[in-house]
Amino acid sequence: MSENRTRFRLDQRRAPIYEALEQFRQMRVVPFDVPGHKRGRGNPELTAFLGQQCVGVDVNSMKPLDNLCHPVSVIREAEELAADAFGAAHAFLMVGGTTSSVQSMVLTVCKRGDEIILPRNVHRSVLNALVLCGAVPVYVNPEVDKRLGISLGMKREQVAKAIKEHPNAVAVLVNNPTYYGICSDLRAIVKMAHDAGMLCLADEAHGTHFYFGGGSLPVSAMAAGADMASVSMHKSGGSLTQSSLLLIGPNVHPGYVRQIINLTQTTSGSYLLMSSLDISRRNLALRGRQVFHQVADMAEYAREEINAVGGYYAFGKELCNGNSVFDFDTTKLSVHTLDIGLAGIEVYDILRDEYDIQIEFGDIGNILAYLSIGDRPQEIERLVSALAEIKRRYHTDGAGLLSQEYIDPVVAASPQEAFYAPKKSLPLRETEGMVCSEFVMCYPPGIPILAPGERITKEILNYIEYAKAKGCSMTGPEDPDILHLNVLA
Incomplete structure (x- = not known):
């Protein structure tokens, strides 16, 4: 590859899949291939709902548009640009959600009977992968914050103990961060894993923005030296739902990873999802640092205002203890609700049903409002005002409410x-x-x-x-x- 060609490919202002689709759209090609709606003509109700611009580029793989299972042109260029933007040796565009990324990551390193060290508070996609491949989990049960009832990160000494007791384990998997924004000491865990001859994997479903934090957010998996990371671009990165990235470091063979991905991922990759990854990667590469700085500022403002209401506890970096809470993702707006006498899920329902505010989730003791690149200050104000009014209207005695979100499991079989x-x-x-x-x-x-x-x-x-x-x-x-x-x- 020539030096000029390399520079051309690493120009983050480009979006090769999007550019190829635009060129294809202008060619007015007669479709005798799938999908059967034929650029929307066969399904007018769908076209009216989604728009001609959308259904017109819902196309199948063809030579000018490359093939996700074996990319050689525009998809490969998009993957190289993504790898460059995220500091990875290679990136894979994933159209099965981060569930598919996580499963591919685990299936790459594990086979039947292998041990893998991981926290128990992982997403079900990790355990689904163990069902598929027959690997055996070695759980590092996280500590629980007694007040909040939430599980924390993995302690360094817990990981070291698991590695010592299971020297033949193939990898250590880390949440970076947890749903609540809590991060383990990823750099230290990577070093421990590598020193023991193991790989380190990171579930970064909620950490896309770490790659564009500029030092103000926790370290990303690739910057910490992890070998593989699953990055949910559709969560905080702005791409369409179900689109994701799988990143790998230099010690993992990309050809083998592609084979693993192709075991389960569709052979009919959606160009709507792939182009959204392409355009969103460009947006983050060009503007991500500035945007996520603003998101973090909005979240910090919201925390201050919610805590000033009283009764609620919007927690943040004060939880950091240098170990089980090594760092905290300040863009996460997690709020403990039990002190106003309501479970998190009850506040979630009231916000949706009575205030037309849809937050990410409510559980037994907490709610999470997911802040990202599309949020604006006026919506933050509306959320804070609604929470203040809910406290005034519904505040009650919290006696009898459960608080514990995490229960240590007793494992009897793989x-x-x-x-x-x-x-x-x-x-x-x-x-x-x-x-x-x-x-x-x-x-x-x-x-x-x-x-x-x-x-x-x-x-x-x-x-x-x-x-x-x-x-x-x-x-x-x-x-x-x-x-x-x-x-x-």
């Missing part, structure tokens, strides 16, 4: 072994002491309360019933009403 084992369905309360063979979780955030292979305890059953009664959106089991659970026969 996720794959339990998922595929003979099973039986029992009424919820009759499952105490049994081994679960399916997932149970509140979504969002999608962190399992129970995963296949874990023993069901009275504490867990109390939590499930309480979360259901409070209105948490429960997912996972075969029984949609979660009146029964599948357990090992």
